[in-house]
Amino acid sequence: MTIQFGTDGWRAVISDTFTFNNLRLVSQAVADAVNSSDWLGAPHQNHDARKVLVGFDTRFLSDRYAVEVARVLAANGLQVLLTHTDVPTPVLSHAVLQQRAAAGVMVTASHNAPRYNGIKLKAAYGGSALPDQCRAVEVCLNDNENRARGPNLMDYDQAVAAGRIVRFNPMQPYADALRSLLDFDQIAAHPGRLHVVADAMYGSGRGYIKALLGGSGVEVLEIRGEMNPGFGGVHPEPILKYLGPTASAIASGHGDVGLITDGDADRIGAMDGRGQFVDPHKIMALCLRYLVERKHRSGAVVKTVSTTRMLNRQALQYKLALHETPVGFNHIADRMLSEQVLIGGEESGGISIHGHIPEGDGIMMGLLLLELMAAYGAPLHELVEQLLADFGPALYERADLRLARPVSRAALTRELCEQAPQQIGALRMREVQSLDGVKYLMEDDSWLLIRASGTEPVLRVYAEARTEQDLAALLDYGKLVAQRA
Incomplete structure (x- = not known):
């Protein structure tokens, strides 16, 4: 079939x-x-x-x-x-x-x-x-x-x-749930009038952020909110290469922050007032910091293997349990159903928190980002800089590399485990993990994850490092694996 x-x-x-x-x-x-x-x-x-x-x-x-x-x-x-x-x-x-x-x-x-x-x-x-x-x-x-x-x-x-x-x-029931979960009074009390660019990417999140912020004093400009089944010729995915309209709206003075949802609004991306992309890794880490330090919440942190290790360092400092899962929000949902999870998410932007549904929610997470900006009374770029100073640095990149032919996931995993290098560039190996694909964890907490797609001849390479040079070395190693596969 x-x-x-x-x-x-x-x-x-x-x-x-x-x-x-x-x-x-x-x-x-x-x-x-x-x-x-x-x-x-x-x-x-x-x-x-x-x-x-x-x-x-x-x-x-x-x-x-x-x-x-x-x-x-x-x-x-x-x-x-x-x-x-x-x-x-x-x-x-x-x-x-x-x-x-x-x-x-x-x-x-x-x-x-x-x-x-x-x-x-x-x-x-x-x-x-x-x-x-x-x-x-x-x-x-x-x-x-x-x-x-x-x-x-x-x-x-x-x-x-x-x-x-x-x-x-x-x-309406969804809006009522968010008003119970989030502090809209805090958003309204932001020192100075918040200007938000809500980019729906022509998806079904259109109208929601603007409607939910009605009466809060926040000025919202929605872009790409009309019906366009062709999505303007791009994928409705909140990643930097598709966010030219968001950056243009912010550069034109329409926003202190951009909130971007994907085609069905279960993913979130953001852009600060300087037009710098704030990826889901940083969004999740910012929200975890806020929930613990300002809201005094507790619970486990759940992340996929492809998500930043800033969360590991935060969980260690905050004395919270941390669980890593295979890629896919369904694995995070399993944890959310079985124990108290403070926050759970994945690198693609699907994130949720305790008290909400066990499902990635870009709208809710975008509003939580506004709440924490209001609570700290600081622009998003400053909050990101402080986060990286305390728990970073963390430079991240992902590459999807097309292979000449399909590859056995089991065989590739076995080969990468058996032939793991002792060193990549200047980075020395600490540990080899195989929860989902193969992850090389380095002594300085940098890492490289290599996963074969289960549906197409594609090798997915994820890397996080403290310097551009180390990040490039990790990605180059992943590309070498793809050439040999």
Whole structure:
């Protein structure tokens, strides 16, 4: 079967594999899995086992695809709440928890190129579906194919008339939750009027930051907030090379800070008032410092193996437990469900905190960044400089290197462990780790992580060092590995 249902759902090229027919097949498998007796775990037996929420982003045909998902789910006896317009993924996830639903289906391809679309499957706890739940959908998908069983389908107008599909707006409960979680009074009390550039990158986070800051005294300029399924010709991903419009708006005097969300607003990036990019590593470290030093919060710190070691140094100083996980927010969510996690996040910008859903939320994290700026009464660039003085320096870079041919992840891991160098450039090896790919941890806390993609012939190389020279040496070693692979 050409449909590959992975750990967070399904993603494919529109009109190639992502077609209406294939979407109906996947939706039928989701309905079959949700209708099974073991879908809801014991902690969520008070949820409505027949209720499923469906949302969608701003991509080409996402609204139409969402209607098709709803028609299939309704035809299988499920009560469907379908968002009235495009919504951020974390808003749908919050609604799943708030509505005590069995599951959520979000039509989105997140930060990927405009030619892609997909679905993310959400569990009753308001985060990505568990691996067992994703496997259950995959089993149903394959079983239906083997039996040549097509999808059930209900007419949309009939489903609405029968109350099987209900349109709803999840904005207000989400806004209420953020007002309980964050200190909007602190934001409003900022010494001087905050000017914010909210860059939605044409994604479904559009309008949210501006609406949530209404009445706070913060002046918000939203850019790239209109509907544009082509995303202006770039990936809707908050990384520096796609943030020219943000920098231009700040340079024109419109912002003390830029808050950038990706295509479905589960990731965050930022830009200071000087037009310097503030990556998720620094955002997470700034927020951890604020939560501990100013808010006096405690709990574990959870980060993926590809995320800055500034967090390790902070956790050591603050006497907090620290856990490293494989790449993917679902691993962080597992920890958030099993213990008190103060903050959890990954290098790509998916971050959440205690008291919120176990899901990356770019909108919430952007507002938390404004709160800490107001609390410290300092511009973002000064806060970053102080952070690096205390817990850095930390220079970071990632490179995705295309290989001549696919490579076995297991074989590559074994080879990199067995042939680990004693030294890279001037950096001496301290430890070799293989939690996800292979990570070379150096004596000065610099590191190099090499991971093979599971879906394409690409080697992902991540590095963090204290100097530009050391960073270049680590990246060069990663490129050498790619050439040999």
